Structures are given as structure tokens and as C-alpha cells.
Amino acid sequence: MPTAALREIVPETVRANKSSYGFVSHEVSIDRDLRVVDRAAKRFTLQRHPEFQPELFTGARKNEEILFHVEGFFKRSEITGISVNTLQEWQGCVEGIEDSRFNARIVDLTRPSTDAEFTTIPFKIVDKVDRHKIQRGALFHLIIGYTREKGGTYSRKPIIYFRKYAPESTRIGAKAASLLSSLRDASRIKTRPARD
């Protein structure tokens, strides 16, 4: 949708009713150059504008009218790579770095009662653009689940996301702080020698 062109035509105000999942209905108020004929939730009708671009609109009932289908305009963009589910998620802290892998202590967020464990993670499962973030002390999430890719195919691959900011220790975030504390304590432990 050529939004810039539409902004030229609909100059001043587009009001959107609020809802948890986007837009339910819309009301427009137009300045003196464009008169709103129909304030229906599903569509509104404007007088034809000198810069009218037919490809933006469909279904004109009269020559002087153009119809703008609000629902179509505001519909979600095509989603690619949408998460189907999350089967397991760990939060971890980098403890040591080797040639092609790093050592980390991780906590299973999907099984909160389990103890932290050590693991070795190969660089190859980290996006190339994120590999510079693999630094001692870096916090990350390791997520396993299904993703629906473009074209409808399903894939199950691990995602590693390095946190930009760490949750701080406060009363409110006691649970997260406890987790972070355990990870920080763990980072003081000498890294286990990597297996050959």
C-alpha cells in the first residue's frame, strides 16, 4: 500500500478505536478539501481529490466518490516466520569462549525447579550478525520451538538471542533477580574444560 500517497489524500485526522489486537473500527475527519460522506466502520467515502490515484481505491459508486476500505488498509502485513510454539527456553550466561564454541551456564525457564547446568554451544547456531555479542558475561536466551516459515513450511531450530539489557535486582523482580544472581555467581566459577 503506497502509504505516502494516501497521506497526501487524507490530510489531517485518522482516528482509530482502541482494542487489544489492533484496530476494530475507524472514524475519519477530513479537512475542507475532502468531505466525509460515510463514517461507517468498514469503509469511508471521500469526494474525489485532484490527486486521486485509482489504484488506491476500489468500488466508486459515483464519479465524484472514491471508496477507501478501512479494513483492507489496516489489515496486518503478511507475517513470515511466525512462532507456532515454544517448547523449551533457557536463560544463560556466557562463561568461556573457544575457537568455534562457547561455554555457558544455563537455567531452564520451562522447568523452573531444575538446577542450572553447564553446556557448550557452537557458534554456528548463533546468527552471524550476532556473533560479536558472544562475550564473557553476556546474557542470552536459547529457545527451541516450531516456526512457520514463508510458504507455510515448519521448521524447528534453536534461536539464540543475546539480551541488550539485563534485568536488575529489585524487590519487584525478585524471581528474575534470583535467576540472574545465580547466573552471576556461576560466572565466578572456573569454566569447565571443554570436551574434545
Add this chain to the structure above:
Amino acid sequence: MSLERNMEHVEEQGASVVLAGNFNPAIFNPDWLVRQEVVSSAELDEGGVNVIHAEVAQFKVGSLRFEILIDRFTVHALSEPFVRVADVIADIFAKALPHTPITAMGINYFAHFRVLSRQQQTAFGRTLAPIQPWGDWGSTLESDISEQVGGLTSLSMQQVSPPDRASGHIMVTVQPSAHIPAGQGVFFQHNDHFSIAKNESSIDFPGLCLKQLTPSLQRARSVLSHLISVARGL
């Protein structure tokens, strides 16, 4: 049954953070987010702008969808890692726009999970909302034609004043899924709401989001997993 096995039945999920306050929608656009290092320029290729206006902005960048009104800012994570949303909120409202007045925050998670049959979906609805208390009218909700069986359309349960916050609530909503066809799906939504209490002058909402997002998602999935166990065990 383990959370991992229950989550196998989830067919779609998403997370979002909603901030209430005063915002200027016109300044938010994908290029601005790149300049503020909230998203990468490579993510601009996957997305698009629906509208950017003085009173509403809506666009998608990579797997993030933004909706900004003058009194509400929402960022949806369409795919994992959902925890990234907390970093996005911190980048925007702790780093780029630290003086933005924010009065409340919601951390939301939703999922659609599959049950074995329409009958199982109905049984789950009857478990959560039995028809007997509805008297004679309740009995009219039954039908020999499965597509015409009435019952639960939406149920919300609220935890008032959770102990980890001065003011707010947790709301869980269950509905028949509109995304999974043939009456074989259930929609689940978990809303974690935080607001400023009467005895508080302000809250560091970006910091609160960093602290609370992971625990909130853990809680949501724990409740979801239990409900999946109940539903698929009927």
C-alpha cells in the same frame, strides 16, 4: 504432563507490551527505529508501513509490529524471541525518549491450542462454565447438532493485586479459537497489568518490563500448559 509436551499442541502464539501514557505517533517510523539502534537496517526489508500520522502510526519491522496512538504504545513480537520486546521498550523509553510520561504497562501473551474434537472443546467449556447454574435456559444450549451446541464464548479470571507489584492485576481469558477451524481450538490470553499505585509518584516502566517480561511469560505458559492438560484430558 510436561510443559514441553503440552506446548506441542499450541499452533500459534505471540507476545506484546502495551504502554499507556502520552505519545507522539508521528515520530515513530522504521527509519527512526534504525537510527535509535532499536532494529537493524536489514530488518527494514521485511515489513512495511500501514500508516504514520499525527494521531496513529502502525508499521511492521522484521518480526515486530508497532501500533502507536496518542495514549497508547504497543509493540507485538510476532515470533520468538519474545524477550526482545523488553529490550525494545528499554531502547525507546529508557534511552531515546526517557521523559515520555507512562502511567501503566501490560505484558500480554496469547496462544491458540488444538483439542482433539469439537466435543472436547465443548467439554472444556462446560468444565470452566457449567450450564446447570443457568437453569432452564442453560439446558437450551445443548443440541444434537454439534455445530449448534451453545456455551462459553469468553471467560476471564482475574488475580487482584498480585504480591509482586504495588498496583495491577493478572487477567487470563479463554475463548473458542477463531484461528483453528472445526471447533477444535481454544484461544488463551494472559495479561499482566502494572500501574502506578496511589502512594507512588512514578514507576520506571522500561526497567520494570526488563524485570518482569520473562517471569510473566513463564507464568503465562504455566497456566496455559495446565489448561491444555485439562482440556485434552477430558
